[in-house]
Amino acid sequence: MAARRDDRFATAPRVTLDMPVQFLKGVGERRARLLRKLGIETALDLLYHVPHRYEDASTITAIAAVAPGMDVTVMGRVVSKGIIPTRKGLRIFQAVVRDATGLLEVSWPGQPFLDRTVNKEDVLLLTGPVRFYHGRQLQPREFVNLGAEDSGSAQGRVLSVYPATEGMTAKQIRALVELHLTALLQLVEEHLPDEARAEAGVAQLAEALRMVHHPASVGQAEQGRDRLAFDELLFVQLLQRRANALARVPRRGIVFTARRTLTTQLRESLPFALTGAQVRVLREIVADMCSPRRMHRLLQGDVGSGKTVVALFAALLAIENGFQAALMAPTELLAEQHARTLEGLLAPLGMRPVLVTGSLGAAERREADQRLASVAPLVAVGTHALVQDSTRFGRLGFAAIDEQHRFGVEQRAALGAKGDGPDVLLMSATPIPRSLALTLHGDLDVSILDERPPGRKPITSALRPESARERVLTFVDSQLAKGRQAYIVYPVIDESEKTDLKAATTMHAELSAGPFAARRVALLHGRLASEERDAIMRQFRDGLIDILVATTVIEVGIDVANATVMLIEHPERFGLSQLHQLRGRVGRGAEESFCILLGDVGQEAHERLSLFVATEDGFEIARADLRMRGMGDLFGQKQSGDATFRVADLLRDEALNERARELAQRILDSDAELARPEHGGIRAMLRARYARALELFRVG
Ligand code: ADP
Numbered sequence: 125m126a127a128r129r130d131d132r133f134a135t136a137p138r139v140t141l142d143m144p145v146q147f148l149k150g151v152g153e154r155r156a157r158l159l160r161k162l163g164i165e166t167a168l169d170l171l172y173h174v175p176h177r178y179e180d181a182s183t184i185t186a187i188a189a190v191a192p193g194m195d196v197t198v199m200g201r202v203v204s205k206g207i208i209p210t211r212k213g214l215r216i217f218q219a220v221v222r223d224a225t226g227l228l229e230v231s232w233p234g235q236p237f238l239d240r241t242v243n244k245e246d247v248l249l250l251t252g253p254v255r256f257y258h259g260r261q262l263q264p265r266e267f268v269n270l271g272a273e274d275s276g277s278a279q280g281r282v283l284s285v286y287p288a289t290e291g292m293t294a295k296q297i298r299a300l301v302e303l304h305l306t307a308l309l310q311l312v313e314e315h316l317p318d319e320a321r322a323e324a325g326v327a328q329l330a331e332a333l334r335m336v337h338h339p340a341s342v343g344q345a346e347q348g349r350d351r352l353a354f355d356e357l358l359f360v361q362l363l364q365r366r367a368n369a370l371a372r373v374p375r376r377g378i379v380f381t382a383r384r385t386l387t388t389q390l391r392e393s394l395p396f397a398l399t400g401a402q403v404r405v406l407r408e409i410v411a412d413m414c415s416p417r418r419m420h421r422l423l424q425g426d427v428g429s430g431k432t433v434v435a436l437f438a439a440l441l442a443i444e445n446g447f448q449a450a451l452m453a454p455t456e457l458l459a460e461q462h463a464r465t466l467e468g469l470l471a472p473l474g475m476r477p478v479l480v481t482g483s484l485g486a487a488e489r490r491e492a493d494q495r496l497a498s499v500a501p502l503v504a505v506g507t508h509a510l511v512q513d514s515t516r517f518g519r520l521g522f523a524a525i526d527e528q529h530r531f532g533v534e535q536r537a538a539l540g541a542k543g544d545g546p547d548v549l550l551m552s553a554t555p556i557p558r559s560l561a562l563t564l565h566g567d568l569d570v571s572i573l574d575e576r577p578p579g580r581k582p583i584t585s586a587l588r589p590e591s592a593r594e595r596v597l598t599f600v601d602s603q604l605a606k607g608r609q610a611y612i613v614y615p616v617i618d619e620s621e622k623t624d625l626k627a628a629t630t631m632h633a634e635l636s637a638g639p640f641a642a643r644r645v646a647l648l649h650g651r652l653a654s655e656e657r658d659a660i661m662r663q664f665r666d667g668l669i670d671i672l673v674a675t676t677v678i679e680v681g682i683d684v685a686n687a688t689v690m691l692i693e694h695p696e697r698f699g700l701s702q703l704h705q706l707r708g709r710v711g712r713g714a715e716e717s718f719c720i721l722l723g724d725v726g727q728e729a730h731e732r733l734s735l736f737v738a739t740e741d742g743f744e745i746a747r748a749d750l751r752m753r754g755m756g757d758l759f760g761q762k763q764s765g766d767a768t769f770r771v772a773d774l775l776r777d778e779a780l781n782e783r784a785r786e787l788a789q790r791i792l793d794s795d796a797e798l799a800r801p802e803h804g805g806i807r808a809m810l811r812a813r814y815a816r817a818l819e820l821f822r823v824g
């Protein structure tokens with residue numbers, strides 16, 4: 125400690141963890157701008173920008189030993205390359221690579237653009253099946269361009285692959301991390317008390333970060349990852365417990381009475397009968413709301429299980445007791461969709477929901493705000509605009525949070541802090557095992573909707589090889605000819621020199637010029653401004669667009685009954701739960717729907733995807749996903765919308781979470797305000813990462 129503070133060495137500009145990344149050597153203004161897109165503002169952010177994947181160069185096959193029929197990882201230097209046209213008009217990029225043992229032909233059909241980025245002398249790390257085609261030919265499923273690096277330097281170790289962005293490649297990010305890793309790690313301070321860390325069985329923080337960025341083996345990377353996941357779980361546990369403690373202690377809940385006026389009217393005017401599961405869950409919710417205990421309940425139900433109407437019944441119970449109710453959704457589009465649904469369901473009761481989003485005009489917003497601030501019973505539907513400081517409720521008695529995992533702990537707590545200490549219902553389609561939900565959300569109660577509304581046609585799912593592409597596209601077109609709509613989903617927005625993945629942007633151009641020239645095709649991805657995204661989704665909803673070429677941004681809650689086809693390319697790049705969410709976007713109307721996974725996948729992926737194709741049970745799929753997810757995919761592909769966890773995964777980390785829960789409890793039992801010096805490190809981390817939530821601990 126003392127040595128590091130020695131001022132005799134203070135002449136050189138010193139690297140600090142909170143310094144803007146721009147001032148790190150090798151960054152500068154332009155790169156700083158690009159890094160900001162990845163959420164990297166400071167040196168610390170760079171240190172926490174962890175690889176999302178590892179290429180294991182320690183299991184490389186010598187080229188001489190490669191034979192047709194094998195699935196291999198090889199590393200070789202490009203000795204020649206070029207584009208080969210075929211008679212069918214397909215252009216193939218080919219390269220010949222060499223290692224110490226021999227030469228191998230590598231072929232990328234349909235990807236001539238790679239010629240721009242793969243150069244002679246570049247070293248490539250390639251993974252994929254080997255075919256016999258005028259000799260041995262590797263068709264990479266994936267590859268990493270190591271550039272002109274000496275192939276020896278990557279041999280025998282694991283390569284970290286970082287989330288990248290246009291203009292800043294994964295390789296450049298890796299180089300940047302390597303350049304600064306040692307210096308930055310020296311600045312990292314352990315925030316867990318030694319004893320607690322030892323008991324939890326997790327690695328020391330600086331060591332964990334080293335293992336994550338620069339592992340000697342995939343096992344090491346996992347050890348490092350576990351520590352980072354543990355921290356996230358611990359922090360959330362601490363915040364959650366504290367929020368619960370504060371919410372419970374000063375205010376008991378509102379005691380509602382089941383008057384059976386509005387709720388009965390709704391039941392009688394509904395166009396369908398409630399399922400048995402909905403009735404059971406509602407009984408649990410009503411009992412909670414009528415008790416003096418404040419409700420804090422998680423409603424879990426697979427996509428399409430009918431959570432919205434359950435929330436509406438609870439809202440009406442509050443309203444018939446003279447209170448206001450709120451339903452918060454993660455996007456404007458979803459909020460609007462809920463508002464429409466509620467408009468339809470409430471019309472027979474002579475009521476209208478109040479919509480509150482950021483894009484309301486000033487006059488509309490003022491009117492909405494005034495109504496909320498009054499004590500008039502109403503149901504408000506909105507985005508996080510509902511929890512802004514400026515939004516006041518006159519008499520909020522019930523709050524439901526849809527897709528609750530998309531909100532941060534702070535936002536959830538903020539809605540619960542509005543009005544009169546409302547009863548809170550969290551809703552989620554992401555199946556978290558009950559035990560885990562309990563530990564994660566403290567003393568949360570859980571209700572499960574495990575039954576689907578009747579009369580739903582099953583969705584026909586299929587996995588099709590690349591060779592069936594034409595037939596699949598023809599099939600999609602036949603659905604469009606019937607007036608239906610389709611989604612086509614890609615794992616990435618742009619093509620990149622690092623991988624050979626088809627990307628939404630390029631495929632949008634290709635599909636709308638070729639196979640679907642006669643159709644209205646639109647492109648949707650996460651880099652569009654959210655207003656633009658919503659505008660496109662509205663057009664799709666209104667039938668003005670036939671095909672939506674998209675990334676996973678369409679995953680959450682969108683309900684377009686006329687969309688009957690979900691076509692997913694590179695399905696191996698998605699987790700099963702993610703595929704399940706995507707599949708849930710179709711099968712919402714009376715027409716038969718289809719989910720088609722298109723692509724040649726390796727054997728392991730084939731097994732995984734076959735399981736997905738065979739079942740529609742979201743819980744079963746989530747468990748299988750957890751069981752089978754490969755080690756190379758250690759960090760998963762986290763959705764940027766997931767506000768709570770970057771590294772931790774509730775399903776995968778059940779055991780870690782249990783340890784985090786125990787530690788959080790022990791810490792808060794002895795030091796409820798985190799005021800003791802030995803908890804200073806934890807407090808500082810919370811302050812840095814969850815700034816708003818820290819109000820809960822009333823510390824500066
Ligand atoms: P999710 O749980 O995914 O949020 P929704 O609440 O959006 O599901 O419901 C999906 C669809 O099912 C909606 O169109 C809704 O009107 C309908 N629905 C809900 N409950 C029933 C029911 N008991 N019988 C028939 N349809 C229902």
Ligand code: MG
Nearest residue numbers: 431432526681
């Ligand atoms: Mg929903």
